[in-house]
Amino acid sequence: MLRIAVPNKGVLSEPAAEMLAESGYRQRRSTKDLAVFDPDNDTEFFYLRPRDIAVYVAAGTLDVGITGRDMLLETAPADGEGAAAVEVMPLGFGRSSFRFATPVESDIQSVAQLAGRRIATAYPVLLQRFLADAGLDAAVVKLDGAVETACRLGVADAVCDVVETGTTLRAAGLHIIGEPVLASEAVLVRREGAEEIPAVAQLRRRLKGVLVARQYVMLDYDCPNELLEKATAMTPGIEGPTVSPLQTPGWSAVRAMVAKAETNRVMDELWELGARAILVTSIHASRL
Numbered sequence: 001m002l003r004i005a006v007p008n009k010g011v012l013s014e015p016a017a018e019m020l021a022e023s024g025y026r027q028r029r030s031t032k033d034l035a036v037f038d039p040d041n042d043t044e045f046f047y048l049r050p051r052d053i054a055v056y057v058a059a060g061t062l063d064v065g066i067t068g069r070d071m072l073l074e075t076a077p078a079d080g081e082g083a084a085a086v087e088v089m090p091l092g093f094g095r096s097s098f099r100f101a102t103p104v105e106s107d108i109q110s111v112a113q114l115a116g117r118r119i120a121t122a123y124p125v126l127l128q129r130f131l132a133d134a135g136l137d138a139a140v141v142k143l144d145g146a147v148e149t150a151c152r153l154g155v156a157d158a159v160c161d162v163v164e165t166g167t168t169l170r171a172a173g174l175h176i177i178g179e180p181v182l183a184s185e186a187v188l189v190r191r192e193g194a195e196e197i198p199a200v201a202q203l204r205r206r207l208k209g210v211l212v213a214r215q216y217v218m219l220d221y222d223c224p225n226e227l228l229e230k231a232t233a234m235t236p237g238i239e240g241p242t243v244s245p246l247q248t249p250g251w252s253a254v255r256a257m258v259a260k261a262e263t264n265r266v267m268d269e270l271w272e273l274g275a276r277a278i279l280v281t282s283i284h285a286s287r288l
């Protein structure tokens with residue numbers, strides 16, 4: 001039986017459950033459920049705090065888990081101190097960056113100026129590692145959350161925290177300094193060195209299938225044969241487009257997958273070239 005850890009709360013919780021449901025797995029009905037068994041897939045899901053997920057997976061109690069890359073790295077054991085969990089694949093949601101910020105009016109306006117100052121964070125391991133690598137000596141103030149308030153309340157001179165839109169930082173009168181310490185998103189994790197069992201390989205294919213269905217659309221169009229070479233170069237698809245003859249002499253129908261973000265640009269270019277009946281349909285599921 002496959003055992004999977006899923007975030008029970010926070011921003012990763014809903015999108016993780018949604019992605020698993022789209023991958024064909026049963027998910028919990030109530031946010032109070034702590035575990036769910038999916039008999040059709042012989043899989044059990046455990047709903048845990050995202051911060052703890054890599055710990056369970058590293059211990060080998062659970063086969064795989066979904067957590068944030070930042071949380072995975074934060075909970076990684078120090079060298080030689082037991083097994084670690086490792087990233088298997090990024091999942092394309094819960095994107096954020098982990099970065100420094102200071103009060104707008106602060107005298108600290110660069111990372112180098114953090115030397116000798118107090119930095120509040122909920123990710124002390126990540127921060128210590130960055131400081132050590134950068135050769136900076138600073139005091140780390142470990143907080144549990146709402147880190148942005150630490151400067152105003154006088155317990156820190158700067159923060160190092162998760163930023164997505166920057167709204168929370170701005171509301172606290174802070175601004176970003178320096179480059180991101182880490183770019184994070186939700187990731188699938190498993191135990192370092194674990195043997196790839198068929199159920200995990202299948203889970204990965206299913207998750208990849210959802211990612212592809214989210215990132216691509218199917219594009220169909222009709223094209224005069226003399227323009228086929230140029231048109232298919234614009235829509236190469238994954239392994240090459242499907243080209244079939246139309247009943248109208250001198251015309252072909254073309255079908256190819258196109259990145260969702262590119263759809264309108266590609267449609268405009270195809271139209272300009274002389275393609276017609278350009279249609280876009282969404283992909284519900286895939287195995288490439």
Ligand SMILES: Nc1ncnc2c1ncn2[C@@H]1O[C@H](COP(=O)(O)OP(=O)(O)OP(=O)(O)O)[C@@H](O)[C@H]1O
Nearest residue numbers: 009010011050068070071094095096145162164184
């Ligand atoms: N606003 C956000 N946008 C995108 N990802 C985020 C955001 N806030 C947190 N995350 C990511 O979600 C993961 C879990 O964070 P989350 O905020 O759910 O847990 P927490 O801070 O430990 O708990 P809580 O906020 O419930 O007290 C982390 O990987 C983090 O980078």
Ligand SMILES: O=P(O)(O)OC[C@H]1O[C@H](OP(=O)(O)OP(=O)(O)O)[C@H](O)[C@@H]1O
Nearest residue numbers: 145146147162163164165166167168169
């Ligand atoms: O850049 P933004 O879009 O504003 O998002 C970033 C904020 O979201 C998270 O807070 P959360 O709600 O998880 O509270 P926490 O700080 O207590 O974890 C994170 O810790 C930041 O505070």
Ligand SMILES: [Mg+2]
Nearest residue numbers: 010011145162
């Ligand atoms: Mg949080």
